[in-house]
Amino acid sequence: MDTATAREQALDAAEMLFYGRGIQSVGMDDIRGASGVSLKRLYQLFPAKEQLVEAYLERRDVRWRGGLAAYVERRSDPEERIIAVFDWLEEWFAEDDFRGCAWINSYGELGARSQRVADQVRTHKRAFRAYLASLVTEAGLPEALTGPLYLLAEGAMVTAGITGDTRPATEAREAARALLAAR
Template structure:
């Protein structure tokens, strides 16, 4: 197996295990078993578990933001694109195996001890906030609105992760609609 294939297999296994069970409860031997990548090769690819967590979060970020952008892009009206973010969150919250926000979860587990994980989490949240800021600017609305929408979305993520319900996205969408109307 070449390096790229081994890396993808390891990341696939890491994503499933880290997201499903939590980072701290999964060892490198668990990743080896789930991926079929030897422990030696795994450590060649990721000399420390922290580097594997970092790569997992980085790859997940790319996929997450691409899925969101593809969904939002389908709406014509700039204000509807903003509300589409919350529609997409509702779909995400309803996915089989949804366990909350991977970045919030990882930060909760490792944020106090891992600068790499903290950097990935902050980069993801900054990129999401920037996405909202672009949508708000495209709608010709006050830039301050993007921070408020960001907090609504983040609160919905935390609540949905805890309750395992999609309702927080609908509630956040309604609050966002009210903010848009007021703006």
């Protein structure tokens, strides 16, 4: 097995296990078993579990933000693109394997002890906020709407992760509509 394949298999297993069970409850031997990559090879690829967590979050970030952007871009109206963020969140929350926001979960588990994890989480959250800011700008709306829209989305993620319900996205979407109408 070449290095790229071993890395992808390890990251696939890490994502499934870390997101499904939590980072601290998953050991490198669990990753080995789920990935088929030997423990020796795992440690060659990721000398510490923290590095594997960092790579998992980086890869998930690219896919998560890419999926969101692709969904939003299907809307032609700039204000509806903002609302589409909440539509996308609702679809995500309805997925069978939804376990909340991977970055919030990771920060809750490791953020106080791992600067690498905290940095990954902050990078992801800054990028998401910047994306919302770009949508607000494209719609010609006041920049001051970015913060409240961001908090609505983040609050929906936390609440949906805890409740296992899609309703937080619906409620956040309606609050976003009210914010846009009140401008």
